[in-house]
Amino acid sequence: MSRDFFKRSDVKRLLIRSTNWIGDAVMTTPAVRAIRRHFPGASISLLAKPWVAPVFANSPHVDEIIVYEANGRHRGAMGPIRLARDLRRRDFDAAILLQNAIEAALIAFLAGIPMRVGFDTDARRLLLTHPVRCTKAIKAIHQTGYYLKILEGVGIPPRGQILELSVGDTNRQRAKEILTEQGALPGRRVIGLNPSATFGPAKQWFPERFAVLGDRLSRTLDAAIVIFGGPADRDLGNHIAGMMQAPVVDLSGRTSLGEAMALIERCDAFVTNDSGLMHVAAAVNTPLVAVFGSTNSTTTSPFSSTSRIVRVPIECSPCMKPVCPLGHMNCMRQVSVEVVAEAVEGLL
The missing domain is CATH 3.40.50.2000 (Glycogen Phosphorylase B;)
Known part of the structure; x- marks a missing residue:
């Protein structure tokens, strides 16, 4: 060639x-x-x-x-x-x-x-x-x-590996309106939680831990907590919001992707599973903490200098399976709320 x-x-x-x-x-x-x-x-x-x-x-x-x-x-x-x-x-x-x-x-x-x-x-x-x-x-x-x-392979030189995502002024304005409508106070920190992920439940940290984490970050960082997700995640977002004691803005399934990208850009920090929105957060330079279990943190980690990966290395991880073949998701179970919260607090 x-x-x-x-x-x-x-x-x-x-x-x-x-x-x-x-x-x-x-x-x-x-x-x-x-x-x-x-x-x-x-x-x-x-x-x-x-x-x-x-x-x-x-x-x-x-x-x-x-x-x-x-x-x-x-x-x-x-x-x-x-x-x-x-x-x-x-x-x-x-x-x-x-x-x-x-x-x-x-x-x-x-x-x-x-x-x-x-x-x-x-x-x-x-x-x-x-x-x-x-x-x-x-x-x-x-x-x-x-x-x-x-x-x-065909002679086109790379121009660096930095991610690039243009959100657009229309989406930025809409994101501001959404947060205002939902009562997120100007000047208050905004922490995004993304509890969903495609390709099966093995990639998903436990909903009850996201809820406990949201309550802690709301208290320790005086932050507004926003839950993200797609149309298929409405029940998940509602479940987590229902378990939380702190006020929470549940936007799962209620925004377009463009609006979600702009909202993530406005977040002071973002906590997420290995997912598409994780890479969006990395691309718009939002500090993020990513929980990894079954997937490969070498090939699909958030490509960002303001990201932190939380994972517990065990023998069977990464297995790349959509459902835990052992049935207990030990790689996720060993990731504690304390460790994730400290990672977020350390970023901020």
Whole structure:
């Protein structure tokens, strides 16, 4: 493979295929920045699922977001074919696939995009014009660097691993309004709690401990406590709020992702499981404490100088299982409220 494959003069219209999860998308922001700096004159479009698109809505490195309407026009067996036809009309010169599934390569292939770059995972080498070998060493590094390795494979230099997330003035104004509506007093510290996480319960610290932690931080830091979460987390947020003695603002399932990003930016500290919102907090430079158990704190830790990881190393962790195979989640059970609270208080 020629390492000068991506000559600026060859690429006028470029497609980036985003990853499908919020946290992964945030960790691709250094790669998106590097692509823009390598092609300053190109028109760059980014293809993303609807729930991920807000991550890039205010990005200065993307000219257009194309929504993969997985539950609409592009749903079902024929959906990817319809999407490929939609992309073909845009006459892209090249596609960089940050999403690793074979579907991403198949859609780019069917769209007739002449230059297609991505890792050679998921048996998709034949669908890519420039497959980049994904080695064991690459899989072992932090995911911000992992995505940059795709670009290095075709001669695009990395431009640092710092995360970048543009929240936008509209979301910032809305976040201010939400906190005012909920009675969070101006000038008072705001502590965010994020008790949810996708990929199963093994990633989630215990709700009752989040409740005890919220009460403690409200008392010791004179802080307003805000609970975060998506639409599926309303019951969880309500459960934790109901266990707390201190006043609490439960926003789980009550904000858009853009609003949640702006609210996290306003937090003085954020306590979270390994999750998409953890990476949002890291990207907007909010001091955070992340509780890790079943997942790998080397590859998916918050990439931030103001973050602290709390975990208890035991023999079976990280197991990368969505549900604890032993049934007792000992890796999480050994993480005490005291340790997490001290980590937050130390940050502040």
